[in-house]
Amino acid sequence: MLPEQEQTRAEGRADAAQTDGRETAAKAPAVSGALVISVDAMGSDRGPVAVLDGVQIAHRANPALRFILHGREDELAPLIAARGLADCAVLHHAEGVVTMHDKPSQVMRRGKDTSMWSAIESVREREAAVAVSCGNTGALMAVSMLRLRKLPGVNRPAIASFWPSRNPTGWNVMLDMGADVKADAPDLLTYALMGTSYARNALGLARPRVGLLNVGTEEHKGHAELRLAHEMIGAAQEAGAFDFVGFVEGNDLPSDRVDVIVTDGFTGNVALKTAEGTAKFAAELLRGALTATPLSKLGAFLAMGPLKRMSAQIDPRRANGGVFLGLNGTVVKSHGSADATGVAAAIELAARLARSGFVERLAARVASASVARQDAPSGEASSENEL
Amino acid sequence: MLPEQEQTRAEGRADAAQTDGRETAAKAPAVSGALVISVDAMGSDRGPVAVLDGVQIAHRANPALRFILHGREDELAPLIAARGLADCAVLHHAEGVVTMHDKPSQVMRRGKDTSMWSAIESVREREAAVAVSCGNTGALMAVSMLRLRKLPGVNRPAIASFWPSRNPTGWNVMLDMGADVKADAPDLLTYALMGTSYARNALGLARPRVGLLNVGTEEHKGHAELRLAHEMIGAAQEAGAFDFVGFVEGNDLPSDRVDVIVTDGFTGNVALKTAEGTAKFAAELLRGALTATPLSKLGAFLAMGPLKRMSAQIDPRRANGGVFLGLNGTVVKSHGSADATGVAAAIELAARLARSGFVERLAARVASASVARQDAPSGEASSENEL
CATH class of the missing domain: 3.40.718.10 (Isopropylmalate Dehydrogenase)
Incomplete structure (x- = not known):
């Protein structure tokens, strides 16, 4: 000590x-x-x-x-x-x-x-x-x-979560989910670097694809800050060892054309809770439909196997754990109402990240991209892929 | 002319x-x-x-x-x-x-x-x-x-949409869905006034309940601008003839404890598309589950009636039509990919609003609340309920 x-x-x-x-x-x-x-x-x-x-x-x-x-x-x-x-x-x-x-x-x-x-x-x-x-x-x-304390080069830490998606892993990564209600363009670039580092270590993706959340995919859409972030993230692709797919919209969050979705913590938190609320409402309506009549109850019984597998596939407990990124140490936030299965999933995620030496890798990635941004023409930027 | x-x-x-x-x-x-x-x-x-x-x-x-x-x-x-x-x-x-x-x-x-x-x-x-x-x-x-041109007292017009909800009408009203990417506190107050006027005329609610979208329900949460809007909307309840339930979160969008949800156009647009994307992804998974095995196909057949009714209940075509609020005239924006049923729903909504003299009622409500805000102590503010 x-x-x-x-x-x-x-x-x-x-x-x-x-x-x-x-x-x-x-x-x-x-x-x-x-x-x-x-x-x-x-x-x-x-x-x-x-x-x-x-x-x-x-x-x-x-x-x-x-x-x-x-x-x-x-x-x-x-x-x-x-x-x-x-x-x-x-x-x-x-x-x-x-x-x-x-x-x-x-x-x-x-x-x-x-x-x-x-x-x-x-x-x-x-x-x-x-x-x-x-x-x-x-x-x-x-x-x-x-x-x-924050890692060098990180102004605003972020919370990253898994988002159910059509990708082979079943998940996308989204950040910030609410660490801070604001983010400027350099913060959004840092989120892209941290999010891709997280996707590499938690999902095993060699070269994640990054999307920046906006209200349209055209380059003239959205706040001026987002258009600046679009430029900065685009320029950091080589140093950060990721591919930038540009702006994405709310309906792209479960998409398989992106792995990491970057946004400010206010928007990310609203999107997360909106999706949770929508899924819960849809599940209520489905439950109502499948218990509405004797025939539909029998139907639900016959389809129970696949329905249960579907339910497991998007079980929020499997993805439990928002990870705090940008600190000298890893902290996993489990959902407040998580049951034992959810807590275990958060612990297993924490163990996986610790084993991969995640914090050191993320710190190196943020630092190397900062160096590339400040000192080198983009062609000569560091581009090691292992982080 | x-x-x-x-x-x-x-x-x-x-x-x-x-x-x-x-x-x-x-x-x-x-x-x-x-x-x-x-x-x-x-x-x-x-x-x-x-x-x-x-x-x-x-x-x-x-x-x-x-x-x-x-x-x-x-x-x-x-x-x-x-x-x-x-x-x-x-x-x-x-x-x-x-x-x-x-x-x-x-x-x-x-x-x-x-x-x-x-x-x-x-x-x-x-x-x-x-x-x-x-x-x-x-x-x-x-x-x-x-x-x-904008109505007197309106700085930023807004787009209002219906949102599927647990309320008896089946819908909530949400605005702004993307007319503008920004909104300050006075704009959010105007949205509350316009949104409640819309809910009265389109949904027949005498005294709508208003919620302000945020990342938490505690009064200290979120941007300073939202906390100011919280105060302003709370003070306008009598003049605007609505009840203010305070901050709501993304998972409250389908809630039955609120009728009108107020937010800036960036957040509203992301939330709308996130919900659409989530519902579409859930429907894909459900379709997959119900066609996965011969037994589940039979089950789906038996439950078809209630499943179809559920699907109709949240059919986005029924709610087709974002309404532009705050202009000298009503404009209904139908979804770009709406089919004939969707276009017809948008036309019927337009007709209903025109018949109720909606624009004049909304203009009077915005004006009376502005007068109340500027000139009268809140107790003496105008509170006619018919708008």
């Missing part, structure tokens, strides 16, 4: 005993060389049981994983014991819980005793490779920015 | 013979006292046949309607004759056609000979009560603003 970190920790509300506990706990998994995931066990709409059940599922699927679980000891210790997780998980007591109604600014000022803060702190102190939380998105981003 | 209009018409490329033709044609329906709809017969992705078929359907449903059809005489005359529309429709020849790729600025400068321009001109000259076009949205709005 560096002296600076030592001091920061002392500023927190953690008492001496807790700090000792943390250090001991932290050493155990670190020594073993296993991949350690820091999990905020509180802050889920479904309570710590759903989170611990998710940890259990993820651990069964991948027994090499180790966990640091953050939250109230009296609540968590029995849950850990009951699930036989004592060998793979250590507990960091944190008294406070960030609620969905807490303002990010309040949590930044007074949240040092919370499980969320503690979960991020484990990544900052390199006790864990990556953090997972179901808590309040705004507060989680605020604490992550405060404690992990 | 007023001298000013005479002169403006002379500026166009219409030759003298054509102008005479228009006047004669215009007088016939006006004398009869029937409701006259001005229809741009060109500019549809499906060509004039779909438009003329739509006119025929609308006329059968409502034989009192009269039409002025704008476009190329050689193409349209045989179509009119073949459908037996000669008694209810007159033809205004216009040589030019606005394509989907024409820039609005080009059409404003050089589009005087087009069917779109001619269709708007009929409303300006009061030959027709309302115009319907399937053409290029940006160009249609530009020509409508140029020729019809």
Whole structure:
């Protein structure tokens, strides 16, 4: 532990005993060389049981994983014991819980005793490779920015999510989903670089295709800022090792002609929730139709196999996990209402990213594109493909 | 015809013979006292046949309607004759056609000979009560603003659309869907006033509930401009005779706790196309599931009745027609790819609005709210409910 970190920790509300506990706990998994995931066990709409059940599922699927679980000891210790997780998980007591109604600014000022803060702190102190939380998105981003700091060259971090698509992987990547309500043209370029790096590491795409969300595909459409971003992203294709398909529209979000969709966090958040609302409304109507008459009930029964496979294909739990991009460390935000399956999916995504050395690759990509932009004619720009 | 209009018409490329033709044609329906709809017969992705078929359907449903059809005489005359529309429709020849790729600025400068321009001109000259076009949205709005002019008190006109919802009418109203990519707080207030006036006249709601689209429902969320709009719309509830439910999110667009959703045209357009894309993708997956196996095909056959009713319930053709609000005249924009059923729905919407004296009611509502805002304490504001 560096002296600076030592001091920061002392500023927190953690008492001496807790700090000792943390250090001991932290050493155990670190020594073993296993991949350690820091999990905020509180802050889920479904309570710590759903989170611990998710940890259990993820651990069964991948027994090499180790966990640091953050939250109230009296609540968590029995849950850990009951699930036989004592060998793979250590507990960091944190008294406070960030609620969905807490303002990010309040949590930044007074949240040092919370499980969320503690979960991020484990990544900052390199006790864990990556953090997972179901808590309040705004507060989680605020604490992550405060404690992990932004990567060099990143002005606004972003939240990237998977979007169900017609592509072979079944997903597109979209960002920003709401880290910030604004983004200027250089931010949108950074999102393109970070989003393609994410698509390479999470989806295994060698040279992702990037689209910039607008209200039309013609170059004269949209805000002036978007037209500038169009130019900047187009010029960064070689340095960033991606292909730019230009402007895309809302109906292209599930398209197979694009892999990464770039937009500001306000628009991305509205689009995400609009799609969720539309899918939910359509599912309600379908359920109504399939239970409307005895015949349609029989029909639904006969078609149940394919209907269930379809439902699994677009199950939002499979894609659970918005990833915070642009920080010195990876943070995965699970949906607040995620059940155990959803939490496990978020943990597995976190593990995959940690294993691929994602943060270092993303940082190098952003830096190399910045260098290419500033110093080199586009033909000579760095274009290594492995990031 | 007023001298000013005479002169403006002379500026166009219409030759003298054509102008005479228009006047004669215009007088016939006006004398009869029937409701006259001005229809741009060109500019549809499906060509004039779909438009003329739509006119025929609308006329059968409502034989009192009269039409002025704008476009190329050689193409349209045989179509009119073949459908037996000669008694209810007159033809205004216009040589030019606005394509989907024409820039609005080009059409404003050089589009005087087009069917779109001619269709708007009929409303300006009061030959027709309302115009319907399937053409290029940006160009249609530009020509409508140029020729019809904005209503007093309206800075940015808006496009309002129906959105499938859980409400008893089956629809919510949302605006702006893309008339302008920007909107400041006073614009958003105007949208609330215009949108509620539209919901009263098109959906028959006495006191519509208004929501302001944001990325969260808490009052501290979103842009500063949205927080200001929140205040302004909240203060206008009495003068505008609506209830303000505050911020809503993307997943609330089909909600039954709101009737009118207000947002800027960039966000509205992205949300609309995102919902369309999501619904289309879900329908593809459902079709795939219901044809995946012999059993599921049989199941689909048994459930066909309720599935078809569901499909009809959210059929976008039923809701076809974005309405331009805030102009001295009503213009209904039909979807460019609308088929005859869709065109007929747009014409029927246009007729309903014209019959209710919608433009005058909307103008009075915007004016009274402006007066209330400027001159009266909120308690004394005008609150007549009939608009």
